[in-house]
Amino acid sequence: MDLLSRWTEIEAFLNKGGPAIWAIAILSVLTTALILWKVWRLILMGAWAGRTTEKAVQRWAVGDRSGARALLDGRRSVRAVVARSAVTARMGGAYSETEIREEVERVASGQLARARTGLRALELISTIAPLLGLLGTVLGMIAAFQTLQQAGAKADPSALAGGIWEALLTTAAGMAVAIPAGVALTWFESVADRAQTDMEDAVTRILTRHTPPPAMAAAAE
Template identity: 65%
Template sequence: MTDFALPDFLMRGGPVIWAIAALSVLTLGLILWKLFRLSSLGAWSGGRVTAEAIALWQAGDSPAALARLAPRASVRARLAHAAMTAHGDAALTPDGAREETTRIARALLAELRGGLRPLDLIVTIAPLLGLLGTVLGMIAAFQALQDAGGQTDPATLAGGIWEALLTTAAGMAVAIPAAAALTWFDSIADRLQAEMESDATRIFTRGGAQRP
């Protein structure tokens, strides 16, 4: 098997391989940014503090519950704080308090899912770009075969074909980790959504501070 360096690989793949390389850099950047963003939103923390605050709320100590949640930046804590505040707001009916909590929950979920659509797009277009590069390469290889008539060296034709197939391999190499990351991020968002719904239900239906 012929060895070649990365610049040689990019040159052999043509313009399409450069587009796939750019997608790979974008994919890595999106994944790293999303990991940082989820960490800052408390995807792996904040559950204990929220549970303690809800316990205080259910015990009737709403000031302590709100104070426990106020400095927290996790989405669970922010939603619980918003639900408690809406529940205790005399200007809101019970239905109005739930609607206000739902509105805030949607905004928090939008934060959690931010950046997933670009990843989804990369999962879709990276293999298609790879296929496009392969088709273009195959067309060029067979065009060369036609132009050369019966004098074509089979090794040259084979080399043109495998160079065309590089783009398909590169497209899949970008799409596979992007799809894995997208599925993982989706599962995190789904888990947090379920936990936030459970927290809001506990705040509104189980004991807690009474509305004035």
């Protein structure tokens, strides 16, 4: 019974804002689901995991190629996948320098595309949510002043004030959705940008490191 009364209160609140606030409410649910899904996806992609890749690059730098490959094998993080593609292409010896770079760029582009999946949707939500709120406010103000005009000299100022604050609910609701969406978008973009920087650094260090002298390679092993 308590849940039913709570839902009745929520429904009454949404009805005060009209269709615009219902649309904003749907956007709020989608925004929450999208943010949670994106965090989960980034965790699965290992967007914050980079220590193993750094260790592998360090081993590669001193000539321990097999050790570097062993550290990267089986890793699913975006940095490790790209670094492994560079190591594999370099160790294969069957590709030219241009072909190696093209292959690594292909793998890196795919990983970055996965890391940025869903960001366009968040950007769209952060843009249209306040616009929907403003639209709802404008429509509510129009309705309030139409009521005032129809009432004529008998207009009740309290009724007008009530109509105005109900109209302003949509603006507040739109901002309440747009602000978290914008913050999450900036955060996810920073995570993707950091991963891109780390991948470029790792690939450059791998591809520019040539075969070490035999003495150095033996010492590394």
